[in-house]
Amino acid sequence: MDFDWQHMLIELLVMPTLAFVVGLVMVLMARRLRARIERRVGPPFWQPLWDILKLYSKRTQVSHGHMHEISIIVLLGGMIAMEVFLPVPGFDTFAHHGDALTLIYLMMVPTLGMALGVSACANPNGSIGIARALTAMLAYDVPFIITVAGAAMLYGTTSLPEIIAIQQQQGLEGWGAVQMPLLALAALISMQAMLGKEPFEIYVAPAEIATGPMTEMSGKFLGSMFIMQCFQLYTVSVLYTTLFLGGGENWATFLIKIFVVVAIPMTLTNIFPRYKTEAVVAWLWKWPTAIALVGLFVVMMR
Amino acid sequence: MNQQNFPVQVAPLESCREPGPEERSMLRKVLDRVGQYCQSRSLFVLHYCTGCGAIELPPSMTSRFDLERVGMQPMVTPRQADILLITGYLSVKTLKRVILTYEQMQSPKYVMGFGSCTINGGMYWNSYATVKRLGDYIPVDTYIAGCMPRPEAIQQGFLDLIERIDGGRAVAWKDYYRNYDRYLGHQQHLFGRDWLTPTDVVGEAAHYRLAGDGTLGPHTALLDQYAGYHQAWGVPREQYAELEASS
Amino acid sequence: MIPSLDLLLALAFGNLGLMLLAGRNPTAGLLSMILYALQGWVLVMLMPALAEGAASGLAFQVFGWSLSWELNGLGWFFAIITVGAAFFSAWFAAGAWGVQGTRSPWAFHVTLAANVAAMLLLLASRDLLTLFIGWELVTWAGYAMMIQSGGPATRAAYKYLIYGVAGGLAVLAAVVLIQVQAGGLGFAAVAAWMPGISTGMLWALMLLLGVGFGIKMAFLPFHRWQAEAYGESPGPAAAFLGAISSRMGLFGLLILLVHFIGLARLDELLLPLIGLDARILWMWLSALTIIIPTFIALKQNDARMLLAWHGIGQGGYMLLGVLVGSELGVAGGLLHVFNYATYQAVLFLVMGAVVYRTGTAHLDRLGGLITRMPLSYVAMLFAIIGLAGLPPMNGFVSKWMVYKALLDEGLPLLFVAAVIGTLGTILSVFKLIHNVFLGQLRVEHEQIREVPFSMWGPMIALSLIVFITGYMPGLALDLVMVAQTSLGFAALDYHLGGFVTDTGNLNMLAVVSVLLLGMGIGAGIFLLGGNKSKRVHQLDNYAGGHFLTTEVRYHYSHHFYAGLLRLIGPWYITLIKRLEGGIAALTDTLAAGSDGLYRTAYTPILMLAATVLGLALVL
Amino acid sequence: MNPEILIALPLLAAFLLPAARRIDASVGIWWGPLVVLANLVIAAMAWWKVQLIGPQSIALGGFAAPLGIELRADHLGLSAAVLLNLAVLLLWPRETPDKARVSTILLVLTGAGCGLAMSADLFNLYVFFELVAVATYGLAAANGKGEALIASLRYLILGALGSALALLGIALVYAKTGTLNLTELGGMSEALSGPAGIGALVLMVVGFGVKAELFPLNNWVPEVYAHTESRVSALMAGIISKLGILVLLRLIAEVFGGSPGLEFLLWVGVLGVVTGELAAYGAKDMRRVLAYSSIGQMGLVAVALALGGETGFIAALILMLNHLLVKPALFLIADAWPGSLKALAGKGRARPLGAVLFVLLALSLIGVPPLPGFWGKYLLLDAIFTNVTEGAGLLVGLILAATVVEAAYFFRIAARLFGSGEAAEESKIPGLPAVAALFVIAFLALSVQTGRVGDYLKEVVHGLQPQELRMAQSDFPDPAASVNGKGERL
Numbered sequence A: 001m002d003f004d005w006q007h008m009l010i011e012l013l014v015m016p017t018l019a020f021v022v023g024l025v026m027v028l029m030a031r032r033l034r035a036r037i038e039r040r041v042g043p044p045f046w047q048p049l050w051d052i053l054k055l056y057s058k059r060t061q062v063s064h065g066h067m068h069e070i071s072i073i074v075l076l077g078g079m080i081a082m083e084v085f086l087p088v089p090g091f092d093t094f095a096h097h098g099d100a101l102t103l104i105y106l107m108m109v110p111t112l113g114m115a116l117g118v119s120a121c122a123n124p125n126g127s128i129g130i131a132r133a134l135t136a137m138l139a140y141d142v143p144f145i146i147t148v149a150g151a152a153m154l155y156g157t158t159s160l161p162e163i164i165a166i167q168q169q170q171g172l173e174g175w176g177a178v179q180m181p182l183l184a185l186a187a188l189i190s191m192q193a194m195l196g197k198e199p200f201e202i203y204v205a206p207a208e209i210a211t212g213p214m215t216e217m218s219g220k221f222l223g224s225m226f227i228m229q230c231f232q233l234y235t236v237s238v239l240y241t242t243l244f245l246g247g248g249e250n251w252a253t254f255l256i257k258i259f260v261v262v263a264i265p266m267t268l269t270n271i272f273p274r275y276k277t278e279a280v281v282a283w284l285w286k287w288p289t290a291i292a293l294v295g296l297f298v299v300m301m302r
Numbered sequence B: 001m002n003q004q005n006f007p008v009q010v011a012p013l014e015s016c017r018e019p020g021p022e023e024r025s026m027l028r029k030v031l032d033r034v035g036q037y038c039q040s041r042s043l044f045v046l047h048y049c050t051g052c053g054a055i056e057l058p059p060s061m062t063s064r065f066d067l068e069r070v071g072m073q074p075m076v077t078p079r080q081a082d083i084l085l086i087t088g089y090l091s092v093k094t095l096k097r098v099i100l101t102y103e104q105m106q107s108p109k110y111v112m113g114f115g116s117c118t119i120n121g122g123m124y125w126n127s128y129a130t131v132k133r134l135g136d137y138i139p140v141d142t143y144i145a146g147c148m149p150r151p152e153a154i155q156q157g158f159l160d161l162i163e164r165i166d167g168g169r170a171v172a173w174k175d176y177y178r179n180y181d182r183y184l185g186h187q188q189h190l191f192g193r194d195w196l197t198p199t200d201v202v203g204e205a206a207h208y209r210l211a212g213d214g215t216l217g218p219h220t221a222l223l224d225q226y227a228g229y230h231q232a233w234g235v236p237r238e239q240y241a242e243l244e245a246s247s
Numbered sequence C: 001m002i003p004s005l006d007l008l009l010a011l012a013f014g015n016l017g018l019m020l021l022a023g024r025n026p027t028a029g030l031l032s033m034i035l036y037a038l039q040g041w042v043l044v045m046l047m048p049a050l051a052e053g054a055a056s057g058l059a060f061q062v063f064g065w066s067l068s069w070e071l072n073g074l075g076w077f078f079a080i081i082t083v084g085a086a087f088f089s090a091w092f093a094a095g096a097w098g099v100q101g102t103r104s105p106w107a108f109h110v111t112l113a114a115n116v117a118a119m120l121l122l123l124a125s126r127d128l129l130t131l132f133i134g135w136e137l138v139t140w141a142g143y144a145m146m147i148q149s150g151g152p153a154t155r156a157a158y159k160y161l162i163y164g165v166a167g168g169l170a171v172l173a174a175v176v177l178i179q180v181q182a183g184g185l186g187f188a189a190v191a192a193w194m195p196g197i198s199t200g201m202l203w204a205l206m207l208l209l210g211v212g213f214g215i216k217m218a219f220l221p222f223h224r225w226q227a228e229a230y231g232e233s234p235g236p237a238a239a240f241l242g243a244i245s246s247r248m249g250l251f252g253l254l255i256l257l258v259h260f261i262g263l264a265r266l267d268e269l270l271l272p273l274i275g276l277d278a279r280i281l282w283m284w285l286s287a288l289t290i291i292i293p294t295f296i297a298l299k300q301n302d303a304r305m306l307l308a309w310h311g312i313g314q315g316g317y318m319l320l321g322v323l324v325g326s327e328l329g330v331a332g333g334l335l336h337v338f339n340y341a342t343y344q345a346v347l348f349l350v351m352g353a354v355v356y357r358t359g360t361a362h363l364d365r366l367g368g369l370i371t372r373m374p375l376s377y378v379a380m381l382f383a384i385i386g387l388a389g390l391p392p393m394n395g396f397v398s399k400w401m402v403y404k405a406l407l408d409e410g411l412p413l414l415f416v417a418a419v420i421g422t423l424g425t426i427l428s429v430f431k432l433i434h435n436v437f438l439g440q441l442r443v444e445h446e447q448i449r450e451v452p453f454s455m456w457g458p459m460i461a462l463s464l465i466v467f468i469t470g471y472m473p474g475l476a477l478d479l480v481m482v483a484q485t486s487l488g489f490a491a492l493d494y495h496l497g498g499f500v501t502d503t504g505n506l507n508m509l510a511v512v513s514v515l516l517l518g519m520g521i522g523a524g525i526f527l528l529g530g531n532k533s534k535r536v537h538q539l540d541n542y543a544g545g546h547f548l549t550t551e552v553r554y555h556y557s558h559h560f561y562a563g564l565l566r567l568i569g570p571w572y573i574t575l576i577k578r579l580e581g582g583i584a585a586l587t588d589t590l591a592a593g594s595d596g597l598y599r600t601a602y603t604p605i606l607m608l609a610a611t612v613l614g615l616a617l618v619l
Numbered sequence D: 001m002n003p004e005i006l007i008a009l010p011l012l013a014a015f016l017l018p019a020a021r022r023i024d025a026s027v028g029i030w031w032g033p034l035v036v037l038a039n040l041v042i043a044a045m046a047w048w049k050v051q052l053i054g055p056q057s058i059a060l061g062g063f064a065a066p067l068g069i070e071l072r073a074d075h076l077g078l079s080a081a082v083l084l085n086l087a088v089l090l091l092w093p094r095e096t097p098d099k100a101r102v103s104t105i106l107l108v109l110t111g112a113g114c115g116l117a118m119s120a121d122l123f124n125l126y127v128f129f130e131l132v133a134v135a136t137y138g139l140a141a142a143n144g145k146g147e148a149l150i151a152s153l154r155y156l157i158l159g160a161l162g163s164a165l166a167l168l169g170i171a172l173v174y175a176k177t178g179t180l181n182l183t184e185l186g187g188m189s190e191a192l193s194g195p196a197g198i199g200a201l202v203l204m205v206v207g208f209g210v211k212a213e214l215f216p217l218n219n220w221v222p223e224v225y226a227h228t229e230s231r232v233s234a235l236m237a238g239i240i241s242k243l244g245i246l247v248l249l250r251l252i253a254e255v256f257g258g259s260p261g262l263e264f265l266l267w268v269g270v271l272g273v274v275t276g277e278l279a280a281y282g283a284k285d286m287r288r289v290l291a292y293s294s295i296g297q298m299g300l301v302a303v304a305l306a307l308g309g310e311t312g313f314i315a316a317l318i319l320m321l322n323h324l325l326v327k328p329a330l331f332l333i334a335d336a337w338p339g340s341l342k343a344l345a346g347k348g349r350a351r352p353l354g355a356v357l358f359v360l361l362a363l364s365l366i367g368v369p370p371l372p373g374f375w376g377k378y379l380l381l382d383a384i385f386t387n388v389t390e391g392a393g394l395l396v397g398l399i400l401a402a403t404v405v406e407a408a409y410f411f412r413i414a415a416r417l418f419g420s421g422e423a424a425e426e427s428k429i430p431g432l433p434a435v436a437a438l439f440v441i442a443f444l445a446l447s448v449q450t451g452r453v454g455d456y457l458k459e460v461v462h463g464l465q466p467q468e469l470r471m472a473q474s475d476f477p478d479p480a481a482s483v484n485g486k487g488e489r490l
Helices: A005-037 A047-056 A066-084 A100-106 A108-120 A124-155 A160-169 A181-194 A219-244 A251-271 A277-301 B026-041 B052-061 B092-104 B116-120 B151-166 B172-178 B180-191 B201-207 B218-230 B237-246 C005-022 C028-052 C073-094 C096-101 C105-123 C128-147 C152-182 C187-196 C199-216 C226-231 C235-245 C247-261 C263-268 C278-299 C303-324 C327-358 C374-388 C394-408 C412-437 C453-471 C473-486 C508-529 C562-571 C575-599 C603-618 D004-023 D027-053 D075-090 D099-118 D122-140 D146-177 D182-186 D195-209 D220-227 D230-254 D262-282 D286-307 D309-334 D352-366 D372-387 D392-418 D434-448 D450-463 D467-472
Strands: B043-048 B072-074 B083-087 B110-114 B142-144 C054-062 C065-071 C498-501 C504-507 D056-060 D069-073
Touching (some): A005 A047, A005 A066, A005 A251, A066 A100, A100 A108, A100 C504, A124 A219, A124 C412, A160 A219, B026 B151, B083 B092, B180 B218, C005 C105, C028 C054, C028 C105, C054 D450, C073 C473, C096 C105, C128 C199, C128 C247, C128 D392, C152 C226, C152 D392, C226 C278, C235 C247, C235 C327, C247 C303, C263 C278, C278 C412, C303 C327, C374 C453, C394 C412, C394 C498, C575 D220, C575 D286, C575 D392, C603 D195, D146 D182, D262 D286, D286 D372, D286 D392
Parallel strands (some): B043 B072, B043 B083
Antiparallel strands (some): D056 D069
16 A cells, blocks of 8 residues: 555645534534524524634643543544544545554543543543443444444445445435434434433433533633534544435535434434433443344345 | 541643733734634523523523524533523522532623622512522623613613624623622522532632732632532542531 | 463463462563563464464373464464453553552462463463363463452352353363263364264253353353453452453354354254244344343443453454354454453453552542543543444444444344443443543542553553554454455455445545544634633532532442433343352252151161162162 | 292291281281281282293292192282282272271282282192182271172172182083193193083183173172272272183183183173163262273173284273273272262362362273274284184174263263362362372373283283194193293294
């Protein structure tokens, strides 16, 4: 494999920046959607950016030790690496060096970083939050992994650019959502949980465990977690689009797709209360898993 | 009480003072200005809702008045918050929590006294257990008078605060660092000589160059005397055992 | 010295003798380290000779059977891990730990040397008889290692022993059966004889040998002995046992399933009624071995037990990978043996260090040690990322290979099962590092310090191996290929950073580099982006306005994952535990009955009854 | 020197002892050991002679074999004689009220045992067997304790009844064939293939089985071994039980090979293994554990015997040899830990050498390679898989399950020994008694030289003259001529 250093360097810098910008808009969209549903006006356009800048500009910054700071670096680094490995129109050099499995496991690195940092804060609310977040991960990853297995079976590859190419060759009929609707549905539900949105929102739980992982986060620490939220929305939507919606032919359709994908859970989240932890696990292991298994068998039968 | 000394590390005061405007670089000034603007556009509020006034907050936040329009959001822990909103009277007991919460917030931070109780004790003026003037204990940026104030008043108060932050005039939090000894004196007067919080205001003042003439004084000296009891960090175990036994 | 198998065995047994004589000497640890290093050197030098097998000059004649030894590629691969694990364990015990951390450094060094010697003998076996002799030696050497610390370890080791003897005897029965039926015991002769035998006989042999080897590997449903036995061993002993000891079972299973029976024959072996073939059966057993012990680990409250349960679970990936049968799968399974040994050793060593300093491994009684033992923390962090199978550590690579092989072979359900195991692992390793190193430091641990170099040295060295072989998996795959070709599989096509396949690539060089670069960018944003931070005291913490003091235990460790366990708690069935108890109770009853029989007063009646019955039986 | 002296000398000495004792009281102390020592030397010389010139047949009193009494000076007989003398000498009892009386008993035992080992005649076998039995009854009660007396009474009743049954079996054989000479009987196995012959075998198995600790004729074992002096227990478990097996070995190898009656022996053996090991698992004190373990081991030997064939006999011999060396050593080492197993906690730390050797010897009983017990078990399984057509799996399963139980109880003891407990009190008995050390050394030699001993055992088995060879020969051959000096078959 020949390394085109120049191109790679551009990807390395441009992709995270793009992801951050798109993510900021997604956050804004989510907040506006919420405001609209609650018959409010909602925040101004630049609000997500102002929040982050304000947090970074705080005069005092509380640190609970080196691990607290390193973990934020790991979190940001993992997120940036994740964006780089996503296949988006025009940028897929790095996507060829890994595959869907690599990406799924890379997605856990920032989570792990955050978990370590939160634990280093020595606040039990944070630890409980992390315990719940990991529990939620155990819950939503089961249906999600089944859908990934189904996609790998259907396309015969785990390479993300390949998957996009296969879908785009066949047009709309080739889309994963058309070929395997059950799996697409299961993945959509797990995505809701992956983003930590109601009814699967168990680990922030402000009224219960004081925002869990964010309890002791202040200033730029909290700001970095806001950045992480932008990246997370972007990553999950791009992954879903890649597996089920034919990826992006060009940036216009690509952006439409990913915003639609994010809009669905962001809308749903406002009309649900929260489940209890064990209820989340039970529900996710029951319905989406069953749907995904049926979908997997359908795929395997073909 | 034990008489051992556990000195709080304080750097020489000169290097702990805030540099004047003329000492700051151009870039610094631009960044500070951007920061100020963002701080005024994004305010996370921590509601300290012990009093009856809290009932007026939901209308302010929800669809009727929607404070999110001006970038305000409720937040849960003091670490995340910019504004500490004290709604109503404070008893001596709750004041301790308020002070701890205030000290755990990250600067720049703002305090809003909400209702007459925080200004002069209000209808509880005669009570032996309530605090009359919040401003004696922590620096307050804005008072909203009334018993109780309407959402419109709250909104006005916030807008006023936003304007002052944007203009760089909401600097009451610096006063707490610069005249910490005075605030601590009031606190000690109320809670006793051995009053301590697990936070380290003097250290922060030194670290962030926020110290002033009134940072250290007779009252902070008392802190040194009692610090060891709560903060066993760095205390040799046998000493700690002694402390445990003596308490 | 010319490197040969004889030299290797001489070094191993010489080390044993030396430790027996001089194990109490403070320099014993250093001495044995040197000897393990020499053994490793001999092994490396033997590498070119492996193609035709490195035979030993040692030979015995007993009852007409000749016993002789020869090292092939598979044995060599396991041997190098064995010697490596022994080297790092000995290093850990060479300094302060040997003086203060254990009741008897002599016992540790002797049993370690005995284990290594026995394992090398086992790995160098060329026929079933030498294999069995090595097998039993390994079992008993392991027992000796486990009992050295006494107390609860004795009980755990006793359980191990019962399982081990039962497994050993199953192997013995199979060996004798093969000897009688096939007329020879050489691996080649047995492999040549196997294709001709009847299905019933094949099942019988597979059952006997599978049970025997499976017990050592703590394969489901024989998984209950291992965790306690390894967990209760002292730090470096647990590291050695955990890293390699039960992999001897894998070695046996590989010889049985791949070398003797062959994966193709396994496919033809259909289970009656269900219609599943034997290979799928083995694979699902492997998958269950991954999942069930992993979730048992999640419940543990003792760090060492938690790790030991994971050791059982990780064994499943290895067999699962090899049974896939594709080059990628086999390489993944074997690579996992190596990777697992590296990080499991680190984890047990770190817990050994923690126990050395704090005296406990109970997850409810630790916390916040990161400020006191930062190097141990770093080592454990690297190792748990490896154990959880996340990039950039080596555990990710081998697991990725197994997953990919399963998907490529069209086995998505097994893939899902394997991933579920990984998810469970992530949960429990986080609990481990959180409860031990993160969170609030307890008052009684204020004064502890980092362990001395003799202890953190091996931990850090091994955790660097965990990282480097994750960054450049090609390095470890060089070793794996020796075993893979020796097992009769084609060599995998790989490069330093990973693999290029038709259905998806993995280039760890790129992944890790991007991750590191990303962290660089992240560090730039974070460190330059805001005001410098100030370290605050751990009691300066949000508690809803409550004043924290050292008397307040502000650390969430007990009943971790409460929500999850509320749901899955009742799912932990204790079938095997009850079965164990049942067998023990039955034995007790029968024993009491037999004892009673021999205490009967009317002895002649028994005699007359026996005579009459005997006459009736034969006439 | 003639091997018959082996029988005559101790018996004569036994008769003379009461008289000699009158002369000087101290004679009672040194007389017995000295005679046995002399006997040992003679036995060793005779054994060496057999090594050089091969087995010989001796007709006592000059009469030819069918009429006269034939003694067989072969590998098996003389090896047994050497080991018997050696064992008696080493395990000479100490705790006796009357040393001279015990000397008499032991001298009788030695003489009769040597006779038993060499007899080639069923009647002589019986006579010597009875003599040995009577001697052991006395020996069991020799320490004069009440429990020992009761135990020996139990033994006596069982033994006497067994002897009667054995005699009945011998009478049946005589009635069917008209001869009792083993060599001659070997040629007449067809006459014994009927119900009478089989019945005779069963009766003899029962009769001789009392001594050989076969199930269920062995309920004297735990009582006797638990209450006699450890040296006596060691002697009885180690060598005297083997004499009973020796009789059966000769009978089966030469006369009853392939008889259906062996199935009885097989199941008696299996039941012995299973019940013996289980009872040992349930036993609460050390002596009983060892006694029950002895029952289990003898059961294994019986199974091996019943299976027959070269492999089976070699398995039986190596198992016997292993048990012969291991069990006395175990009894002697365990002397330091009398009473309940619960009292063992931590005692091993006070006597590490004894405890480690205890474990090592136990390992051999369990059958751990490369110790000799392993080879015995291996050959036994080999014999089972080779000779048993149906039910081999069940047989192997039962034996191996019993082995697991064996490991379980031995290592429960080991765990207690090395476990934590109060510091052991100082006891008179050293951790490793000198005699036990000798047994251990012999055992280690056996472990190291298993290959060579195995070759010798093969020779011993070949020397037993399998009957199919006999049937091919028309007239009575000279035993010495049938085998050449190197032990190869003709």
